[in-house]
Amino acid sequence: MDKIPSQNPQCEGVNQNRIIFDSRAPTTGRVCFPIKMNGSAYEMQAGSAHGVTEGSEFSLYNDSLTINDSPSLCVFVVASAAAIGPFTTTLKIKGTSSAITLSATSCVLQTKAGAPEDLLLLSPLDEKLLRLYETLATMMKESHPGKRQIRPVLEKEKARLGLSIVDNRIAFDIFDSRLAEYGLTRIPQTVANDPKEIIPVLHGAAHFYWHLNREVKDALVDTCIEIECKTLIPTRDRDSSGHLIYKPTGDNHLQGGVIDVVASDRTMYGYKITNESDRDLYLNAFYFDNTDFSIQPYYQSPTSGKFKTYPTLTKDGGYLPLGYGSGGVGPFTYQLEDNTDIDVGYLVFFITSENVNLSTIPQKTPFKPLGRKSVQVTTPADPVYGTILVPIVQRRYPVQGQ
Known part of the structure; x- marks a missing residue:
């Protein structure tokens, strides 16, 4: 829909996320951000409020509808924390690529998370976890678009989450002092000692803790x-x-x-x-x-x-x-x-x-x-059944005075 002068249509309430007048559903979990030139700088229309961090990488596309069907035009990187504002970020082209001309519909998609988003994990040096460590080492060498890295650490003070082996299953230890006050130090659920079950939980935890701890005082x-x-x-x-x-x-x-x-x-x-x-x-x-x-x-x-x-x-x-x-x-x-x-x-x-x-x-x-x-809670609505009766009076001649 083209922009309408002096009007800003939007949908509020329970149906605000429904797709209207469009058969293309949005891509789950992936958001393209507009990018434009601000002088000679590439300015992405997203900043710290969106979770942008130093070291994050973004791939450039002509528009948001082609991200699944065409290769990216180049890769941008967030070179420093100073480049990040609350709602915009100045990006730099990664590597030696030449300057890129942007269009009115140009957008970028995050393809790599910055280091501050990594999940620092404390786990025992136990041979029972050898397959997990091998999997994590392989993952750190590979590119997983949008995924945060899982980095093992040896000091509990640095870790956000811990692993323990309980009855040959994997338990997840919480290192949040605010929860320890209420006796909550471990996730109640466990998973099998299998990287295929452990890794999805760690990725979920990385996403969880990153957004939970993006606290900003104003x-x-x-x-x-x-x-x-x-x-x-x-x-x-x-x-x-x-x-x-x-x-x-x-x-x-x-x-x-x-x-x-x-x-x-x-x-x-x-x-x-x-x-x-x-x-x-x-x-x-x-x-x-x-x-x-x-x-x-x-x-x-x-x-x-x-x-x-x-x-x-x-x-x-x-x-x-x-x-x-x-x-x-x-x-x-x-x-x-x-x-x-x-x-x-x-x-x-x-x-x-x-x-x-x-x-x-x-x-x-x-x-x-x-x-x-x-x-x-979705409260049940009363059944609706009703009729409207409207009399139609038919006259040969109009009523005087009407």
């Missing part, structure tokens, strides 16, 4: 964004689709920077994010499950291609409800696995002054799922 976000989590109760009303309307009640469960709730599939929760600043802002929110490395989207700011999107959080008190109201997101419940008395997940809000496509962040668990701990 004075405006810290002081002007208010987050509330409240219990939801159903009203007697229903919306135009026949779904129950919920309303928040009681105190804010967010106290001292922590949300503490009692897990139950019958208790529903909702969130309200308020922007008290004088800047229009955009919001993306994801739930990181520490027990299975899954990342569940709670809210993704809608994208509209070449059109400008309306801010998620408008300035001076604008707010977005999640789980109720106009946010287009159903209520949330939290549930525990059998034989588990406590669980801790992280809800991460990404707040930006520009709309950022973070659709590559969500991921399913690399384990065999045991069940969802954070569940977005």
Whole structure:
């Protein structure tokens, strides 16, 4: 669709990610970023907010529709951390390739992750893991587009994740001091001592920890964004689709920077994010499950291609409800696995002054799922059956005065 002057069409709510007027589905987990010339520099329209790091490499294509059907025109590299801004990055051509002329539709696709994205792994020097070490050594020499490297380390202080051998199966040890406070030091699931089962978990963990730990402090976000989590109760009303309307009640469960709730599939929760600043802002929110490395989207700011999107959080008190109201997101419940008395997940809000496509962040668990701990509830709608009767009065002559 061509750009329409003074109009910025976009889709909000539960259907915002459906494909409209297009038979081509987006490529899962891969996002092309526009690239243009800024003077004599190649400027990619993605930066630290998108997870760009020093050493990352990007392949150039004429447009986003040809990435699967044609070879790349050249490879760009992020040469230094100074080249990375919040929303743009200055790229350099890798190697000795000559200058490239960009078109209006030119875009780049990440083909190599930077070193800061690597997963540092602590594992025992045990001959039972020899096949795993051989596989990791081979992988480090090969190119795996978009995949983060797995690098074994010897010091626990440097590691993000650990491996242990338990009853000849592989267990995954968590080195997060915030979770150790609650006694959570190991993933409850194990896998067979087989690289084909271990490697997918390690790749999932690398993706999980990289996005989880991209924490950035900003004075405006810290002081002007208010987050509330409240219990939801159903009203007697229903919306135009026949779904129950919920309303928040009681105190804010967010106290001292922590949300503490009692897990139950019958208790529903909702969130309200308020922007008290004088800047229009955009919001993306994801739930990181520490027990299975899954990342569940709670809210993704809608994208509209070449059109400008309306801010998620408008300035001076604008707010977005999640789980109720106009946010287009159903209520949330939290549930525990059998034989588990406590669980801790992280809800991460990404707040930006520009709309950022973070659709590559969500991921399913690399384990065999045991069940969802954070569940977005879809409330059943009333059956719809009705008729409309419109009388048609037929006259030979019009009524006087009409």
